[in-house]
Amino acid sequence: MKILFVCIGNICRSPIAEGVLKHKCHQSKLDWIIDSAGTHSYHIGEPPHKSSHLICEQNGIDISYQRARQFNESDFKKFDKIYAFATDVYDTLIQKANSESDKSKIILLLDELYKQKGKSVKDPWYGGFDDYEDVFEEINLVCEAIINKHFN
Numbered sequence: 001m002k003i004l005f006v007c008i009g010n011i012c013r014s015p016i017a018e019g020v021l022k023h024k025c026h027q028s029k030l031d032w033i034i035d036s037a038g039t040h041s042y043h044i045g046e047p048p049h050k051s052s053h054l055i056c057e058q059n060g061i062d063i064s065y066q067r068a069r070q071f072n073e074s075d076f077k078k079f080d081k082i083y084a085f086a087t088d089v090y091d092t093l094i095q096k097a098n099s100e101s102d103k104s105k106i107i108l109l110l111d112e113l114y115k116q117k118g119k120s121v122k123d124p125w126y127g128g129f130d131d132y133e134d135v136f137e138e139i140n141l142v143c144e145a146i147i148n149k150h151f152n
């Protein structure tokens with residue numbers, strides 16, 4: 001399985017998901033390819049936000065090696081599933097898709113977790129550390145759901 005997580009900046013939300021799912025795959029001995037990207041170019045080359053780094057570190061996950069990159073249309077070929085963190089990200093990815101096959105790979109991330117569809121992971125960019133804690137918990141749950149879905 002090749003999974004790409006996409007948010008806006010690739011410095012707050014999606015780097016946490018990349019770190020958490022890689023960690024869970026390692027624990028479950030799953031040989032998946034996992035990456036993350038942003039729809040926008042604002043933060044290309046930057047490491048994850050310090051609060052994303054800290055909440056992961058507190059949970060035994062190192063994401064310090066990650067560097068932000070922008071989503072590229074070639075990602076549609078490279079990945080099986082492209083998880084959008086929010087509806088605005090989902091819409092941007094659908095606009096970039098060149099085929100029905102591309103579009104079929106785009107999934108709103110929280111649709112894997114909640115019965116109620118159409119939910120977005122809250123953007124913690126303007127928030128405090130408690131927002132990053134909430135985002136981490138939600139990402140932890142959805143990554144668990146993604147792995148469980150694979151085994152069931």
Ligand code: 4NP
Nearest residue numbers: 007008009010011012013125
């Ligand atoms: P992310 O958060 O999409 O979770 O990485 C953001 C980071 C930066 C900005 C927006 C969201 N920004 O506008 O620079």
